[in-house]
Amino acid sequence: MDFGFSEREDLLRKTIREYAEKEIPPRMKAMEETGSFPKDLLPGMAKMGILGVIVDPAYGGAGLGHLARIIMLEELGRVCPAIPMALQVHGMATYALGIWGNDDQKKRHLPRLTSGEGLGVVAVTDPSGGSDVAGMQTSARLEGDKYILNGRKCFITNSHVSDFWIVIARTGEGGKGLSAFIVDKDAPGAELGREENKVGLRGANTGELAFTNCEVARENLLGEEGQGMGIAIQDIVNCGRPGMTSVALGILGSVLAEAVKFAQERTAYGKPISKLQQIQVYLADIYSDLEIARLLGYRVGWMLDQGMRVDAESALAKSFACEAAARSARKAIEIHGSYGVMHEYPVQRLLRDALVTIPAGGTAEIAKIVLARQAMSVAG
Ligand SMILES: Cc1cc2nc3c(=O)[nH]c(=O)nc-3n(C[C@H](O)[C@H](O)[C@H](O)COP(=O)(O)OP(=O)(O)OC[C@H]3O[C@@H](n4cnc5c(N)ncnc54)[C@H](O)[C@@H]3O)c2cc1C
Incomplete structure (x- = not known):
């Protein structure tokens, strides 16, 4: 087993992180206020291959694969999880066209999606x-x-x-x-x-x-x-749930960063609250949730790139990561005391963002049905 990323994947993460930290923050206030996606980002994202990450280069894509897609969406989500939410469904549209589209449909529609003309639905x-x-x-x-x-x-x-x-x-x-x-x-x-x-x-x-x-x-x-049922379900399993896992990974990364920063800056009893054992337990819990969710999410990306089925793995990664994002955001709010429920601090938004990930791409209860089926098949 190899748990390391390739040089290409490390470079991709760095490039997307730099892009996200530069381009997205100036647009976030308007996004929060208006509820609108910043379409002006699309041409730049198209140039970077973000919009066609899993699309065959023959149809204008970057053809980088599923693990690369998860890394990209996670890094965008560390800055603003609404961006990968939109892009993950966009990716589902490119996936459906790529797998079930005929040559004419791919030629007509995929370049429209990879070039940033609009987002997929x-x-x-x-x-x-x-x-x-x-x-x-x-x-x-x-x-x-x-x-x-x-x-x-x-x-x-x-x-x-x-x-x-x-x-x-x-x-x-x-x-x-x-x-x-x-x-x-x-x-x-x-x-x-x-x-x-x-x-x-x-x-x-x-x-x-x-x-x-x-x-x-x-x-x-x-x-x-x-074929509609198969198209819908396979698109959700292979693209939608990994995509939602990535959104949750982005939230978890941001939650951990905010929690650590506040715990180190805020003092009580003459020392940073990060020295208090209960605060350390919260930090350890958030860190553990992030690391476990990452392992589950990256495994799904890797398996998809090997051409393996991911029915149970993708339901597990999605349901774990989204629930983990919500409970970790709650803990980050506790660390912030009353500051945690003030609009000036991002942790309240991260909790709101995390709650929205839970039904999107299939609810926690539906994921449990998939996981119970898997449990009975492996144990039986
Ligand atoms: C932000 C966001 C983005 C979305 N984007 C899209 C999109 O792009 N395309 C799209 O098609 N949909 C999209 N959805 C819809 C989403 O997929 C559905 O909301 C979700 O599948 C749940 O459906 P529902 O809301 O109708 O709830 P229902 O299906 O009515 O479920 C209500 C409750 O009953 C439970 N339940 C249902 N069936 C069972 C069962 N068999 N056993 C146990 N419990 C059960 C559910 O888990 C839930 O708790 C999005 C949702 C959100 C929040």
């Missing part, structure tokens, strides 16, 4: 419930050479900052009756719904999409009819 969740994917109600009916879509999608990342969306809709009965479509935002009958006002990850746009007799050309079917 994968719309699975219906208002009827995100966990019950097979029960979704958004429908698509084939009429001549067009599909007619009806229904709504909610909690969709990048909904209002994208020019086209990958939408899962029902073309038949049950889980086998779902299909994936590439829907242009200007398609007749497609509409943007409300933008959500989230408590955290505010700079990542989340909103609704609505379809009323929306016309989608038959050639915009992604993969085969009936």
